Amino acid sequence: MTDQVHAQDNPLTLYNSLTRTKEQFIPQDPSRVTMYNCGPTVYSYAHIGNARAAVVADVLFRVLRHIYGEDHVEYSRNLTDIDDKIIKAAIEQGVDISVITEKYAKIYQDDLKALNCLAPTHEPKATVHIPDMITMISGLIDKGNAYESDGHVFFDVSTYEAYGKLSGNTLDALRGGDRVGEGEVARKRNAADFVLWKPELHGVGWDAPFGRGRPGWHIECSAMAKATLTDGIKGDVIDIHCGGVDLKFPHHENEIAQSCCANEEELFAKYWVHNEFLNMGSEKMSKSLGNVTLVHDLLKEWDGEVIRLALLKAHYRSELNWSEDLLIESKAQLDGWYDLKRKSMAYVREIEIDMPMGSFAKNIWKSIQADLNMPTTLYQFSEIGKALRNALLADIDTTENLNNVRIYLTNTMLKINILGLLQKDPKDWFKGNSSSDEQSDFDAIALRRQEARAAKDWPAADAARDEAKALGIVLEDGPDGTTWRKA
Ligand SMILES: [Zn+2]
Numbered sequence: 001m002t003d004q005v006h007a008q009d010n011p012l013t014l015y016n017s018l019t020r021t022k023e024q025f026i027p028q029d030p031s032r033v034t035m036y037n038c039g040p041t042v043y044s045y046a047h048i049g050n051a052r053a054a055v056v057a058d059v060l061f062r063v064l065r066h067i068y069g070e071d072h073v074e075y076s077r078n079l080t081d082i083d084d085k086i087i088k089a090a091i092e093q094g095v096d097i098s099v100i101t102e103k104y105a106k107i108y109q110d111d112l113k114a115l116n117c118l119a120p121t122h123e124p125k126a127t128v129h130i131p132d133m134i135t136m137i138s139g140l141i142d143k144g145n146a147y148e149s150d151g152h153v154f155f156d157v158s159t160y161e162a163y164g165k166l167s168g169n170t171l172d173a174l175r176g177g178d179r180v181g182e183g184e185v186a187r188k189r190n191a192a193d194f195v196l197w198k199p200e201l202h203g204v205g206w207d208a209p210f211g212r213g214r215p216g217w218h219i220e221c222s223a224m225a226k227a228t229l230t231d232g233i234k235g236d237v238i239d240i241h242c243g244g245v246d247l248k249f250p251h252h253e254n255e256i257a258q259s260c261c262a263n264e265e266e267l268f269a270k271y272w273v274h275n276e277f278l279n280m281g282s283e284k285m286s287k288s289l290g291n292v293t294l295v296h297d298l299l300k301e302w303d304g305e306v307i308r309l310a311l312l313k314a315h316y317r318s319e320l321n322w323s324e325d326l327l328i329e330s331k332a333q334l335d336g337w338y339d340l341k342r343k344s345m346a347y348v349r350e351i352e353i354d355m356p357m358g359s360f361a362k363n364i365w366k367s368i369q370a371d372l373n374m375p376t377t378l379y380q381f382s383e384i385g386k387a388l389r390n391a392l393l394a395d396i397d398t399t400e401n402l403n404n405v406r407i408y409l410t411n412t413m414l415k416i417n418i419l420g421l422l423q424k425d426p427k428d429w430f431k432g433n434s435s436s437d438e439q440s441d442f443d444a445i446a447l448r449r450q451e452a453r454a455a456k457d458w459p460a461a462d463a464a465r466d467e468a469k470a471l472g473i474v475l476e477d478g479p480d481g482t483t484w485r486k487a
Pocket of ligand 1: 037038251
C-alpha cells in the first residue's frame with residue numbers, strides 16, 4: 001500500500017499522556033497492533049461525551065488499519081455488564097440483569113454504528129471474564145499487592161512505587177476517590193487503596209477463593225485487556241490504551257497498578273491516548289437542542305455522519321463545545337461534500353486505486369499522522385473541495401480538470417474514508433431520513449416532472465416542482481432525468 005511506504009517518511013505521532021510528550025508510534029509487533037478502550041456500563045443510553053471517546057478511538061483504529069493492514073490491528077472495547085446500578089435496576093424491574101445489559105449493549109452498538117464506528121475486534125463482557133479477574137486478583141494477593149478485608153479484596157497502593165505516574169497524583173495527596181461504597185475507608189490500609197472484589201449484592205455474585213462476590217470496576221479492564229489482546233508469550237504489554245480524560249484517575253491509574261503488578265511488567269500500555277471533555281450547557285447552547293445529550297435522541301434529529309463530523313471538529317486533545325450550531329454547520333458541510341461527490345462521480349465512474357498520491361492527499365495524510373489533527377485535516381479537505389468545485393464549473397473535458405477529479409476521487413476520498421465520513425451514496429444522503437412511503441411519493445413527483453418536460457408540457461412540469469417544494473424537497477433536472485433531494 002502506498003501509505004505504508006509513506007508512513008516511513010511521516011510516521012504516526014501520538015501524544016502519550018504517560019510521558020506527556022508527542023512520540024512516534026512504534027508498535028511492539030507491526031503484524032499485531034493492539035489497542036484497548038474502556039467501554040460503557042450498559043444500563044442506560046450513551047451520552048454524547050461517551051460518543052466522543054468512541055469516535056476518537058474509531059479514527060485511531062481506522063488510521064492504524066490503514067497503516068498496518070486491516071488484519072493486523074486488534075481493538076478491544078469492553079462491555080461492563082455487572083455493576084451496582086445494573087443490579088439495582090434489575091431488582092426494581094424484577095428481571096435478570098442480562099435483560100437490562102443486553103438491551104443497552106445492543107442500543108450502544110447500534111448508536112455507534114450510526115456514527116460510522118467500526119465494530120471492535122473484541123467486545124469482551126465483564127461477566128464472561130470473571131474467571132480471568134479471579135486469577136488476576138489471586139495473583140495480586142499472592143504477590144502481596146492485594147489484601148482481604150471483611151469480605152473485600154483491596155489493592156495496596158503502597159506496594160506499587162509508580163502509583164500516580166499517569167495522573168500526576170502523589171500518594172500523599174490521594175483520598176479514596178473510588179467507586180466504592182461508604183464504610184470502606186475503615187477496611188483499607190491506605191486511603192487510596194481501591195477495591196478489587198466486593199461481597200455479593202442482592203444474591204448476585206460469583207464463587208472465588210476469597211469469598212463469593214463481584215469484581216470492582218477497575219480490575220475488569222485489566223483482566224479483559226489481557227484476555228483479549230496479549231498472549232503472555234510476547235509479554236502482557238498492549239500498544240495503546242485510549243479513553244476519555246475523565247477516566248485517567250482513578251480508573252486508568254488503577255488499571256496500570258493492577259496490570260503491572262499482576263503481569264510483572266513495567267508498562268500496561270506503551271501509549272496512553274486521552275481525549276478531552278465535551279462541554280455541554282454553554283451559553284451558546286440553543287433552546288431547541290435543549291437537554292438532548294443522548295446519542296440515541298440526537299440520532300432521531302440528525303444523521304450519524306453529521307454527529308460524527310461535529311465530534312471531530314475540535315482536536316481530540318482540546319475541549320469541544322457542543323452546540324446546535326456545530327451540528328448545523330456540520331450538516332451544511334456534508335451537504336456540500338456530498339454534492340461534490342455526486343458531481344464528481346458522474347465523470348469518473350470507477351475509482352483507480354493505483355493512482356499516485358496527489359499532493360492534496362499527501363497533505364491530508366500528513367495532518368492525520370500528526371497526532372490525528374482533525375481540524376487541519378478537515379480544513380484541507382474543504383480547500384480541496386473548493387478547488388474541485390472550480391474545476392467542475394470550468395470546462396471539465398480538459399485533461400487537467402479530469403485529472404483533478406480523478407486525483408480527488410482516488411486519493412482524497414480514500415483519505416476521508418479513513419475518517420469514516422462520506423460513507424453513503426450521495427443519492428441516499430440527499431434523501432435524508434424520509435420513509436419508504438415518502439420516497440415513493442417523491443419518486444412519483446420527480447417522474448411526473450421528467451415526463452412533463454419530455455412532452456414540453458411546461459405548466460405540468462412547473463406544477464410538479466411546486467408540489468415538491470411544498471413537501472420540502474427540491475427537484476433537479478439532469479441528463480439522466482429528474483431526481484429529488486431534501487431541501
Ligand atoms: Zn477501563
